[in-house]
Amino acid sequence: MSAFEPLPARLASIGAAVLPDEPSTAPSLNWAIIGAGYIAGLFAADLQCTQSAAVAVGSRDLTKGQAFADQFGIPFVGSYEEAMSRPDVDAVYIATPHTFHKEQALLAIDAGKSVMIEKPLAVNAGEAAEIRAAAEAKGVLVMEAMWSRFLPHYALLRAIVESGELGEIKYVRAEHFQTLRGTERMERPDLAGGALLDLGVYPASFIEMLLGAPKSIHASGHLTEAGVDEDSIAVLDYPAATAVLAAHMGASSQVAAEVAFTRGQVVLERQFYRPTEIKVVWNGVADGPQNADSAEPYTEVWSDVAVDPRGGGLEYEAAAFARAVKAGLTELPEHGWSSVTNVLEIMDEVRHQVGVVYPFE
Template structure:
């Protein structure tokens, strides 16, 4: 029950588009835990890019996205801008002939996702959504246990993701596609999708705040013989745990379920299995998957296919429709 070791993946040269906190996490993961290297960073501010480069040891800083994308030393681009701009920036990178790892949520809506996927397929470049959870050791182990029948038939999945982010301006800004769902709710949604696929029916309720973004959302996904109960909030910190229950046992995933963490398998016969999946950082697993696929000549990953990323965006579109969440550029 082990994920492939990130350091075993072949090397690629990364460029990072955007210089925020999540970009720092990817740079640290690549440089410390993989054979690859971040060779350049680009943002709309050369001062900001240079500060990022100085902090992380990245050799080249650019004051525009276009300069980064024109750099022949860059093999693959990590799009680390707000998800309101993923569509635009992923298309720019694809047009420049770069392979792309695009931070989640993949895009703002499913229509944008389909356009980005079509562009990547037409250009023949690799593209993957950066849903790092799918690549982590504990999630590899969970999928293996389920495939072996250790849980029997899975009937229930529960997951929550709540963070107290009332102080984060970006989260309240509808022009940046703010709110809980796209930033936080994508994790429990993608987790349920990983285990159960596309639901037959979705029921969602949510609370819109004064700026027009969603503060919290609760969802029930119905499947032929299973249900997923999922919640998200940007106003309070919740336990951030997950539960997978089947006819032969259950898996309880500890806080924080979508990060490197541990779980306990409890069988109906009373036996237990504890899996310790705690590793530093965690982004190295998705970065290594990108490198493996690029070297293999693949244009997507079986761990999160492009069609699956579109399906997740379609699910979130339906949730948004039910709670009345519309962003300014969609009017």
């Protein structure tokens, strides 16, 4: 028997058992979509992989809203408030720029609806606390649409960590580079623009999922002429680990993440926050130092952490949300209020150190 056989067997046994159920098996909800923009279109398309349906769309521009409704077969078009308050609507999906999330979430909560809010849930931790208080007072489910947390490869990663097979986490790196200069909502301070809130929320959420709230943060970055962050890079210090977060909207590089454990490594090489393959490396040393005499590391690549090929991956968050609503939950175990708050507190501190101050704060 090779020295490595026991570990692959244990890792392989983690595989299928922890993956989320098929989105098509989740109960059905009637959705109102608020804001007929880019991500709203992806969500409406992926909803078709579930039993749920969009029954209303709210738009500032009824002609644009009608075109969206025609594309996805949505029967009602109206203002944001008309769409979200309809009696046939169970759940409201808020897909407007960050600065409108709080106001629209409070309206939807007041209408007694369950609410899913695009990421980031709010501009800062203070706004999130207001939304949380309203949701708890009304007893409705409110969730941030951090879709990655509901994807199969994130579930697999959590299970690998919990198994302890790779030992303790010592280091996490997560980077999101995407050239988005010139995109209006990214450039404008009054729309809470900048790299951190839009792109950095993914690395921040990845790190938070694995390590929770940091002890301290050291951040640097560069501001655009308008005063939003073109990049934010931060080192997050934990009692027994270090994490590095990078977000850049003016340079092209990888969108990758890595977790270094005492006995191995997990690598998400390409677009870590989307459905992607997950590579697990075990360094072949159960305890003690790794040296040149160590055997070759054992590597397992799960490239078939498959999602329904008809969908882009947002169907997993929609399905998890529908299951939670039907179960009467007010937060989701994969992504509850503490993780939302931790991530916004991380971003508040990074922004403070980088020097981004929004005009409405």
